[in-house]
Amino acid sequence: MIMVAKNIFSRLFDQESAKVEKQLQQKLIITMVGDVNAGKSSTINRILNREVAEVGASPGKTTSISEYDYGDGVVLADTPGLNDVVTSNSAVTQAFYQSSDMILFFLNAAGTVFSEVEDKALKIVAAENPNIIIVLNKIDASDDVPTQIAFIKEKTNNSYPVIPVSSRTGENINQLETEMLNLATANKKDLVLAKKFKSRSSVANKWIVAASASAGGVGVTPIPFADSLALSALQISLVLKLANLYEYSITKKNLQEMMLPLITTTVGRTLAGSIAKIVPGVGTLVGGAINGGVAASITAAIGYSFKTIFEKEWKLDASTIQSVFYDFLKKEKKIKK
Structure with missing residues (x-):
């Protein structure tokens, strides 16, 4: 026996x-969408195990996708600014959206949340890939986060998880990690992502x-x-x-x-x-x-x-x-x- x-x-x-x-042989692509002041780099730095290169540039200067090989199969991608997404550069980025395992759509809680441009950009992205997490960053600078979250969910028909975070204080970063891990698990790539988490x-x-x-x-x-x-x-x-x-x-x-x-x-x-x-x-x-x-x-x-x-x-x-x-x-x- x-x-x-x-x-x-x-x-x-x-x-x-x-x-x-x-x-472990697979590649995991994390695509970040949002204005340059939405805190994309600082949020990713909070999640991952070391500092990454600054992603983003002055408005209008990022005209193509910037990829950063983070090693062990993890690729971070920064897309053109939101205005570029909804105009001339959308055709360049749409194919990349399709190949992404997850898309982190950043909103700035300290600014105008879910503007008309952001609404249009989200619809363009979602048409190519529904694996989206809306990241409401800089909540430490907002006086009414619950109202902002409710507004975003209403505008998006509650179609995507909305995670309020502060890349400055680290608040709710664990919730964002959980949502990212859920998407990676659905694609059978959770181990690839998890090895990079702090x-x-x-x-x-x-x-x-x-x-x-x-x-x-x-x-x-x-x-x-x-x-x-x-x-x-x-x-x-x-x-x-x-x-x-x-x-x-x-x-x-x-x-x-x-x-x-x-x-x-x-x-x-x-x-x-x-x-x-x-x-x-x-x-x-x-x-x-x-x-x-x-x-x-x-x-x-x-x-x-x-x-x-x-x-x-x-x-x-x-x-x-x-x-x-x-x-x-x-x-x-x-x-x-």
Whole structure:
């Protein structure tokens, strides 16, 4: 049985590793649209892990798209000024809009919010690519942000997320990161983007919560063979993404040695069968039903355990992961020894 478990684990590891590698080979294009005083550069600098070149120029001087290769597949693009977008340069930029993974449409909360020119520009952009996030920047200089947000949503028929931020103070930058990550996830490029965020911990938490929710959905009914494979693959994928996010080297052999013993760490005679179903590599071998809460809890514990080790740069081995894993299970108070 152990040999069968190892073979299954090996196959799932190869499958999920290939998916991660494929994602890392892709290019993610973030296009920024807005006036030169909308704070595009300062906002991006708040999000990403280092200063980027100043994007933008004096009104009328930016007449073509400026691309900045940020490395590891991330490309930042600044478009011509809004007046140029709605006039002579729109034809130049429309094709680029189509190839973008996301478009950050900047508005200045300290100025005239959603002017006629901005309205026209947004419609031109949206006609080519609906993956738009409206960034209402400089809210620290505005006296009535809620009214501004309501006005923008009304004018756009609530078609796009409107994120109020301050690139100066950092207020709500995490909300903008979440929306950007959502769009990147839809394009299966979330890992490419996440590796560039300053706040990797918050990204890791989002992944763990999402994986836990998915695991709980699988676990609400008796799990047949195929669903058990899917759950195991989900957990392996989570660990591999976390390892890449934190730039931690992890091999198939290492992960197998760490994951297979988890079933013995949480033994509990009444839970042995359920736990066996959801530990990667072992989970595919045992029949019976599993509670959705158990599946979610253990998946979360797996994720948070590896996240903790990666962040603290502890030694990555079976003994350490088992200790941290069980601590998380106790904190959750969902599974007791």
